[in-house]
Each structure stands twice: as structure tokens, then as C-alpha cells.
Amino acid sequence: MGIEFNKETFRDDYTFKNSPAAVRRFPFPFPEDDYMYSVNMEPHVPGRKGSVFEHTFDVDEHYLAEMRDRELVLKSDPLRCQSLPHMTLAGWDLLELIMESKARDYPHWFELHKSGDRWTWINRPMEIEQSFTFLKDDTLPYGPLEYITRQTQGDFTLQDQRDNTLYIDAGTVTTQADWSLDFDVGMAFHEWHAPVPLAHNMGVFDRALKFLLKLQLGSPVRRFNWTMTVDPLLDTSPENYPKWGPSKTTLTMDTIGKRQHLRVELQTLHRLPRSNAIAFPIRAYLASFDDIVTMPKWGRRLHRVVRDVHPDLATYKGFIRNRDLMVQWLSQYDDGKPTSPGWWPEPE
Amino acid sequence: MSAGAQRLDVTVAEVVDVNPLIKRFRFVRTGGGALPTFSGGSHIVVDMDDAGTRRLNPYSLMSDPGQTDSYMISVRRDDNGRGGSLYMHRSVRPGMQMQIGWPVNLFPSDLRAKKHLMIAGGIGITPFLAQMAQLDRIGGRFELHYAARNRTLGAYMDELQTRYGARVQTYLDEEGQAMDLKGLLTSQPFGTHLYVCGPKPMIGWVLDTARTLGWPEGALHSEEFLAPPVGQPFEVELARSGKTIRVGAAQSLLEALEAAGVDAPYLCRGGACGQCETDVCEADGTFEHNDHWLSDAEKASGRKIMPCVSRFRGARLVIDR
Numbered sequence: 312m313g314i315e316f317n318k319e320t321f322r323d324d325y326t327f328k329n330s331p332a333a334v335r336r337f338p339f340p341f342p343e344d345d346y347m348y349s350v351n352m353e354p355h356v357p358g359r360k361g362s363v364f365e366h367t368f369d370v371d372e373h374y375l376a377e378m379r380d381r382e383l384v385l386k387s388d389p390l391r392c393q394s395l396p397h398m399t400l401a402g403w404d405l406l407e408l409i410m411e412s413k414a415r416d417y418p419h420w421f422e423l424h425k426s427g428d429r430w431t432w433i434n435r436p437m438e439i440e441q442s443f444t445f446l447k448d449d450t451l452p453y454g455p456l457e458y459i460t461r462q463t464q465g466d467f468t469l470q471d472q473r474d475n476t477l478y479i480d481a482g483t484v485t486t487q488a489d490w491s492l493d494f495d496v497g498m499a500f501h502e503w504h505a506p507v508p509l510a511h512n513m514g515v516f517d518r519a520l521k522f523l524l525k526l527q528l529g530s531p532v533r534r535f536n537w538t539m540t541v542d543p544l545l546d547t548s549p550e551n552y553p554k555w556g557p558s559k560t561t562l563t564m565d566t567i568g569k570r571q572h573l574r575v576e577l578q579t580l581h582r583l584p585r586s587n588a589i590a591f592p593i594r595a596y597l598a599s600f601d602d603i604v605t606m607p608k609w610g611r612r613l614h615r616v617v618r619d620v621h622p623d624l625a626t627y628k629g630f631i632r633n634r635d636l637m638v639q640w641l642s643q644y645d646d647g648k649p650t651s652p653g654w655w656p657e658p659e
Numbered sequence: 660m661s662a663g664a665q666r667l668d669v670t671v672a673e674v675v676d677v678n679p680l681i682k683r684f685r686f687v688r689t690g691g692g693a694l695p696t697f698s699g700g701s702h703i704v705v706d707m708d709d710a711g712t713r714r715l716n717p718y719s720l721m722s723d724p725g726q727t728d729s730y731m732i733s734v735r736r737d738d739n740g741r742g743g744s745l746y747m748h749r750s751v752r753p754g755m756q757m758q759i760g761w762p763v764n765l766f767p768s769d770l771r772a773k774k775h776l777m778i779a780g781g782i783g784i785t786p787f788l789a790q791m792a793q794l795d796r797i798g799g800r801f802e803l804h805y806a807a808r809n810r811t812l813g814a815y816m817d818e819l820q821t822r823y824g825a826r827v828q829t830y831l832d833e834e835g836q837a838m839d840l841k842g843l844l845t846s847q848p849f850g851t852h853l854y855v856c857g858p859k860p861m862i863g864w865v866l867d868t869a870r871t872l873g874w875p876e877g878a879l880h881s882e883e884f885l886a887p888p889v890g891q892p893f894e895v896e897l898a899r900s901g902k903t904i905r906v907g908a909a910q911s912l913l914e915a916l917e918a919a920g921v922d923a924p925y926l927c928r929g930g931a932c933g934q935c936e937t938d939v940c941e942a943d944g945t946f947e948h949n950d951h952w953l954s955d956a957e958k959a960s961g962r963k964i965m966p967c968v969s970r971f972r973g974a975r976l977v978i979d980r
């Protein structure tokens with residue numbers, strides 16, 4: 312409750328850091344010592360107190376800094392937020408879902424007052440008080456999707472369901488792991504997943520899509536994805552690759568602990584009530600290797616996962632070039648002892 | 660990861676005789692509060708305890724999706740059916756507590772449409788009532804063509820014409836009023852989507868005509884819930900749970916699974932959604948595939964069955980449940 316929001320940056324001088332409490336609640340994504348793609352989905356029900364699953368939408372110490380970073384990205388590239396005309400209703404659905412969840416879960420920070428369709432939204436951390444008419448586009452300073460995602464951590468895409476597939480027809484995407492909304496917008500589920508190695512042949516996408524087409528109102532699900540990022544840069548976009556790609560060539564044994572970050576995405580999927588669309592929030596968490604190894608179990612396990620992961624995955628995720636260096640550095644924290652199942656820092 | 664059938668506790672607030680065949684039921688949340696918002700075209704599954712027999716029937720939500728203080732459904736009595744509609748008509752009274760599933764939409768409006776052209780037959784009107792209320796609120800363009808045997812059975816005709824004026828056209832069979840379907844389908848603006856819900860022959864007629872006239876497949880939408888047909892009793896071995904069950908004449912395979920305490924997935928219970936799809940391990944006999952889900956090739960393969968509506972005749976059936 313008494314969280315102080317960090318004053319920090321995700322660019323230039325990179326002052327981003329995790330408090331010890333933030334490290335303890337970091338969603339370490341490996342329940343076992345090895346990793347391969349799977350249809351890893353589970354119900355998105357409230358989890359352990361203090362964990363990133365405690366609430367539908369997690370608000371943490373990085374909130375204000377992430378929102379400032381999003382503002383900068385959107386200013387330099389407005390196409391990071393797009394919504395095809397038929398997705399406006401889904402944008403309102405998302406706005407309602409987020410406002411209601413945050414007002415319920417964080418009443419000291421957020422309030423939502425409704426009098427019929429006249430709503431007032433209070434966001435104390437961002438010092439916003441906004442009255443508007445629900446479903447009336449011109450009563451907000453931006454479209455509903457852009458309005459609410461400028462105030463919510465994580466990227467968001469909205470999928471329209473038709474012809475037995477999902478189309479990525481809207482989104483706000485500024486903290487992505489090397490993919491582009493502007494490129495993917497309007498694509499179908501199998502098209503936008505085309506670049507992913509191995510998973511297609513394993514049937515992962517066929518099964519995932521089949522499940523999602525039946526996703527039910529009131530029964531959201533969640534899954535993890537992960538990758539590696541040098542320096543705590545949120546906006547690793549293909550558009551900006553020349554700015555961040557070369558940083559991978561400058562890692563050394565002395566700097567890797569501080570500069571190499573494990574990037575974890577907590578992805579949730581929600582059926583939306585009015586539009587029947589699916590919302591896909593993608594919330595990115597960053598932890599430096601130095602942060603990770605403060606938890607002995609995580610240090611051991613990350614070493615084993617990085618060492619053994621399929622080279623096609625390491626290539627796709629963009630860290631094959633530094634894999635040996637990572638393994639060398641991480642091996643200092645792996646004494647070969649067994650690890651307990653599950654990803655909580657201590658045995659369950 | 661099965662699509663858990665979450666349920667809502669509701670109380671029957673009102674039962675209205677709409678005409679000699681149709682009753683309307685209004686549900687409110689037991690203990691008060693709003694029900695979940697839904698989209699036009701959604702249905703709910705109503706859980707009935709019919710003197711010890713559990714019946715789960717899907718009904719389209721007809722109330723305005725913008726009103727979440729209550730849900731409304733209309734139920735047409737089917738005197739030759741398996742009993743669900745008779746139970747609703749005879750036994751459900753105001754004040755009764757029941758359970759329903761969360762709304763599921765298998766018949767959504769395509770919001771890209773420049774215009775929504777809706778064709779309803781009889782009780783097939785119900786999903787359109789909710790769709791029109793929703794489209795009206797968000798400024799969508801729509802037109803309804805609604806056919807019924809006579810004015811008494813054309814529930815909601817007057818009400819709809821009062822509310823939506825020329826956007827609603829009605830046709831009474833007994834008065835010889837026929838829909839000029841071809842004329843209708845050839846005079847629509849580019850970007851129109853077609854929706855049809857009603858008796859099976861009507862759905863076939865509308866879709867076939869549209870296809871013949873060159874309508875793109877992606878612009879055609881239909882909804883038909885099949886009632887599980889009655890048939891001969893049959894036995895099924897369940898490979899995973901190691902049980903053998905008997906499916907009664909008036910029971911569906913899905914219901915027999917549930918009665919045996921086997922957790923089987925479902926959403927529509929009417930052969931439309933695909934959720935109950937089950938692998939067949941062994942079969943010596945003939946399938947009665949009644950669903951709209953499996954492709955003809957899948958049906959012919961004998962490797963899949965949809966337990967909500969399909970049956971089997973023969974010496975032996977083993978399924979993966």
C-alpha cells in the first residue's frame with residue numbers, strides 16, 4: 312500500500328531499478344530447470360497476496376515512470392497506438408474493465424463514480440480527474456483505448472473474433488519485445504505468430520487458438536512469456552532496432568550482471584462483454600541478472616535454462632550471441648544443488 | 660484448461676405469457692446487484708432440476724444488453740421435445756431460485772458491417788432483440804425482416820415496429836405475406852452482413868440464396884441450436900474414467916456423462932460451438948452425427964463425436980473421456 316513510485320528512466324541514463332521487495336515479487340517464469348514452448352495457460356484468478364497476480368491489473372513501483380516512457384514513445388511515433396474503426400466498442404470495454412478493476416483493487420489510488428452513463432474517474436498517482444460519458448467518444452481527450460492505456464502499465468492488443476480466428480485489430484504497443492503493431496495490425500492469429508520457431512509444428516498455436524475462440528466472459532486466463540534485454544529498455548521495437556540492437560555487442564563479464572535483464576511478460580486474456588472481442592494485456596517486468604541471483608533458486612535455475620534452451624529459441628529471442636557469456640557468468644551461482652518445483656523463490 | 664462452466668445464481672422475477680406457445684422469463688441476481696454485461700446474440704444455459712433429472716438448455720438473451728439489472732429469455736413450448744421447455748412452462752414461477760451459465764456469444768454482430776440485415780423466423784427473433792437494442796445504442800445501421808405463422812405467434816412484432824419503425828418488416832405466413840428474399844439480397848449496400856436465425860429450412864433457404872447470389876462467406880451469419888434428438892438407448896465405454904455408461908432414449912450422451920459424474924466440457928449444448936468435441940477410441944457401429952461442427956470428412960472418419968447432440972447405434976463405442 313505504502314508504495315513509493317520510483318523516479319527512474321527506461322532510456323538514456325537508465326536509472327531503472329527494482330527495490331528488494333520488487334525483486335521478491337518478480338514473476339520468475341520457470342517452474343522447472345528447462346524450458347520449451349507449450350500451451351501454458353491457467354485461469355487468471357487472484358493469486359498470493361503481494362504477488363503480481365494479486366489483482367487483475369498489477370500496479371507497482373514503476374507505474375509513473377512507465378507511463379512517462381509511454382508518453383515519450385507515443386509522442387515520437389503515434390502509430391504505436393492504433394484502433395481500426397470497428398474496435399472502438401472493444402476500447403470502451405477495456406476502459407471499463409481496467410477502471411472497475413483498479414478502483415476495486417486500489418481504492419486509495421483510483422476511484423470510479425458512475426451516475427448512469429456519466430462517469431468520473433480519479434487517478435491519484437497521475438493526478439487525473441476526468442468526467443466523461445461512457446460510450447461517447449468525444450467526451451474523452453483520446454479514444455477509449457488510448458485514454459486508458461496511457462494510464463495502465465503494459466502493452467494492450469484487442470482481437471476481433473471472426474471466421475474462426477482472431478484478428479489483431481487494435482492496440483497500444485510501446486514496451487514490446489521486438490515486434491510491431493503497425494506491421495501486425497489486421498493480421499490473423501497464425502499470421503502474426505508466423506515468425507515464432509518450432510511452436511507451429513508442435514501444434515501449440517492450433518491448440519491455443521482453439522482454446523481462445525471459446526474463452527468465456529468472466530473467466531480470464533494468463534500465461535508467461537520471456538526474453539532477454541540488454542539495459543532496462545522498455546521500447547525494444549523493430550522500428551528502433553538500430554538504437555538498441557548494438558548494445559548486445561558491448562556486454563562483458565564485468566557489466567553483464569548489471570546490464571543484462573530477464574524480461575518477463577505476464578500476458579492475460581479477457582473476453583470483453585459488449586464487443587465479444589478479446590483483450591490481451593502484455594505486462595513486461597524487468598530484472599537484472601544481479602537482481603535474479605539474489606534468490607539462490609532462481610540463479611541456479613536461470614543458469615540451467617539458458618545453458619540448455621533450444622538454439623532456435625535463443626536465436627529467435629535474440630540472445631544467441633551472448634549465450635555463452637551469460638552461461639559463464641550465471642554458472643558462478645549454480646552449485647549443482649537440486650531446485651524445488653514451481654517458481655516461487657523458496658520451496659512452496 | 661477446460662472452459663469451466665461458471666454459474667450465476669438468479670431468481671425468477673417475472674413469468675409472462677407472450678402467446679399460447681411462448682413464455683418470457685426475467686431473471687435477477689439472487690441477493691441483488693448487476694448481472695454481467697453481454698453482447699447482442701449471446702445465450703445462456705439454464706440449469707433445471709426437473710424432478711431429479713438435470714436439464715441444461717441454451718436460450719438466447721433477448722433483453723437489452725445495456726440493462727444489467729435483469730436478463731430475459733423467451734421459451735417456446737415444445738410438446739414433443741425432451742422436456743426442458745415443458746419444465747420451463749409448467750414449473751418455473753416467480754421467486755424461484757435457479758442457476759444459469761455466464762453469457763456466451765456464438766452469434767455476434769460483425770462490427771465491421773456497414774449495415775446489418777437480419778432475418779428471423781418465429782422464436783428465432785430472440786437474439787435479434789438484443790442485437791438491435793445494442794446496435795441502436797451505438798449507432799449501427801440495421802434492418803429486420805421477421806416472419807411468423809400469424810400475428811399471435813409473431814411475438815414482439817407490434818412492439819418492434821413501434822420502437823424501430825420502418826427498420827422492421829414483418830411477414831405473416833397465414834396471410835400469404837412472403838418475403839422477397841432475392842429482391843432483398845440484391846438491393847443491399849456494399850458491406851452489408853446477413854444474419855439469420857429460425858427454423859432449419861429457413862436458415863438453409865436464406866444462406867443458399869445468398870451464396871447463389873454471390874454473397875461472400877464472411878458476411879453470412881446464422882445461429883441454430885439443435886435440441887438433442889431422441890433415439891435408441893446405447894452404451895458407451897469411457898476410456899479415461901474407466902466407466903461404462905448407458906445413454907437413455909431421451910438423454911444426450913453429454914447428459915449421460917454428466918449424470919455419471921464425468922466432467923465434460925460444453926458451451927452451447929446444441930451442436931454449434933465445438934467445445935464438447937470428443938475423440939473416439941474404438942467404434943463398431945454407426946454414428947448419428949447431428950452437429951453443425953464437425954466437417955463431413957471428420958464425420959465420415961469415425962474418430963470424433965459431439966456428445967451434446969450426436970448418438971451411436973452398434974455393438975461397441977469407446978470414447979476418450
Ligand code: HEM
Pocket residue numbers: 348349350351468470477479489490491495503504505506507510515516519520523534536537538589591624627628
Ligand atoms: C490473442 C492474443 C495474442 C497476441 C496478440 C499475441 C501476439 C504475439 C506476437 C506479436 C508475438 C511475436 C511474434 C513475432 O516475432 O513477430 C508472439 C509470440 C509468441 N506467442 Fe503470442 N500472442 C497471443 C496469444 C498467444 C497465446 C495464447 C499463446 C499460447 C501458446 C502464444 C504463444 C506465443 C509464443 C510461444 C510466442 C514466441 C515468444 C518468444 O519466444 O519470445 N501467444 N505473440
Ligand code: FES
Pocket residue numbers: 924925926927928929930931932933934935936950952965966967968
Ligand atoms: S457443446 Fe457446443 S457443440 Fe457440443
